[in-house]
Amino acid sequence: MKVDAIVIGGGPAGSISAMGLAKLGLSVVLLEKRAQITRKVCGEYLCPRGVDLLEALELRTEAEAMFSKVYGMNIYTSSGTEVLTEFPTTKAVANYGLSLNRETFDNFLLNKAIQAGVTVKMKETFSSIERRDGTWCVQTSNGEQIQGNLLVGADGRNSSVAKSLSLFNKVDSRRLALHVYFDNTAINYRKGEMHLFKDGSYIGIDPTTEREINLSLVCDRNALVDSEPIEVINKYITESNNLYRRFKTLPSNTKVYAVSPITSSSKDVIGSGAALVGDASGFIDPLTGEGIYNAIRSAHMLVSSVSKYANNTSFNFQRGLKDYRRVRKTDFREKNILNHCFQWLIRRPYLVELVAKYVNKNTKRRNIFVGIIGNIYSPAIGILKLLF
Numbered sequence: 001m002k003v004d005a006i007v008i009g010g011g012p013a014g015s016i017s018a019m020g021l022a023k024l025g026l027s028v029v030l031l032e033k034r035a036q037i038t039r040k041v042c043g044e045y046l047c048p049r050g051v052d053l054l055e056a057l058e059l060r061t062e063a064e065a066m067f068s069k070v071y072g073m074n075i076y077t078s079s080g081t082e083v084l085t086e087f088p089t090t091k092a093v094a095n096y097g098l099s100l101n102r103e104t105f106d107n108f109l110l111n112k113a114i115q116a117g118v119t120v121k122m123k124e125t126f127s128s129i130e131r132r133d134g135t136w137c138v139q140t141s142n143g144e145q146i147q148g149n150l151l152v153g154a155d156g157r158n159s160s161v162a163k164s165l166s167l168f169n170k171v172d173s174r175r176l177a178l179h180v181y182f183d184n185t186a187i188n189y190r191k192g193e194m195h196l197f198k199d200g201s202y203i204g205i206d207p208t209t210e211r212e213i214n215l216s217l218v219c220d221r222n223a224l225v226d227s228e229p230i231e232v233i234n235k236y237i238t239e240s241n242n243l244y245r246r247f248k249t250l251p252s253n254t255k256v257y258a259v260s261p262i263t264s265s266s267k268d269v270i271g272s273g274a275a276l277v278g279d280a281s282g283f284i285d286p287l288t289g290e291g292i293y294n295a296i297r298s299a300h301m302l303v304s305s306v307s308k309y310a311n312n313t314s315f316n317f318q319r320g321l322k323d324y325r326r327v328r329k330t331d332f333r334e335k336n337i338l339n340h341c342f343q344w345l346i347r348r349p350y351l352v353e354l355v356a357k358y359v360n361k362n363t364k365r366r367n368i369f370v371g372i373i374g375n376i377y378s379p380a381i382g383i384l385k386l387l388f
């Protein structure tokens with residue numbers, strides 16, 4: 001099989017890359033290792049800027065018909081301070097995010113790729129990737145050989161493509177995520193929640209539907225040494241007056257999903273004739289809930305960069321890839337720095353308290369703060385708005 005582009009991974013980053021490349025007139029094949037797209041360990045919250053990006057991709061109306069809106073984020077510090085926020089209204093960006101269901105959302109995007117002409121091969125991965133005379137030769141797990149000029153690695157945090165291209169950067173993270181869905185009897189408002197703990201752990205809550213709560217705990221791996229996953233979740237719930245008051249503890253037979261590592265990093269986002277997008281290209285931490293947005297954004301950037309170096313039907317992929325690296329670096333820089341600062345901050349409860357007190361001074365500050373987290377404001381603009 002000979003194609004223009006081979007995309008590996010059928011999550012948001014892979015589907016949006018494949019769809020965009022197909023719309024440029026390229027022949028695209030996408031390999032997804034799972035037999036079908038199912039729900040993933042994820043807070044399932046799409047930030048407001050992500051809603052705007054769906055608009056640019058002409059997917060917003062359909063997505064909004066499928067999922068409920070979230071209008072803000074309530075943040076609770078380990079000392080019990082409450083920072084109750086709503087996303088600010090601006091001209092450019094939606095003032096709400098969406099509570100997704102990843103099975104529905106990921107299938108929706110994958111179907112859009114198929115409609116754009118992408119050949120999707122489910123239950124298919126690669127056994128080897130080789131570059132021969134400027135062409136990628138991918139041997140699939142089912143013994144097929146696919147040749148392509150452009151290779152896109154969209155296979156998530158533990159990217160095998162990044163490893164094969166020697167672009168994988170091992171992150172020494174001790175964090176893991178424990179994740180549950182349970183009946184929603186305690187939240188009747190459309191907001192996400194973030195509960196911070198003294199040891200730097202946190203619980204994110206998304207009321208995905210009127211009947212269901214999606215809860216993710218991010219904590220140190222050591223927490224599991226002497227305890228079952230559900231006991232660990234219940235320990236943190238009990239530590240928070242706010243959570244305990246509403247949820248008590250979860251039944252011991254609640255199904256808990258665990259994932260580790262929760263971060264990823266790459267040495268570079270491009271190689272010769274190849275690009276990494278989404279988590280495969282780097283993911284800092286779920287704290288600010290923007291992994292899905294970043295996955296779609298990086299895929300969209302790759303497609304825009306590739307399209308810049310097209311001449312009728314001939315594409316200069318290498319120039320497009322270099323442009324992707326440059327644009328992406330500039331675009332992601334500020335928020336990456338801020339997210340690393342947040343990671344440092346949440347391990348220092350006294351500083352968290354100071355920031356919470358400052359932000360809590362008035363509604364405007366609270367909403368600007370959540371506007372920065374939701375990418376409504378860039379960090380620089382948002383911080384200026386907070387200070388002056």
Ligand SMILES: Cc1cc2nc3c(=O)[nH]c(=O)nc-3n(C[C@H](O)[C@H](O)[C@H](O)COP(=O)(O)OP(=O)(O)OC[C@H]3O[C@@H](n4cnc5c(N)ncnc54)[C@H](O)[C@@H]3O)c2cc1C
Nearest residue numbers: 009011012013033043044045125155156177278279291292
């Ligand atoms: C606990 C937790 C909570 C989170 N909460 C949020 C949140 O609320 N909001 C948010 O925006 N982000 C959140 N994230 C992050 C978000 O889930 C990811 O950033 C997002 O899924 C990245 O999309 P992706 O397409 O890059 O990768 P993925 O969604 O991981 O998709 C990768 C795809 O590639 C496939 N694949 C993997 N290896 C191969 C292979 N070798 N061959 C073929 N296919 C392969 C996989 O099956 C998968 O379908 C959270 C993450 C964690 C861990």
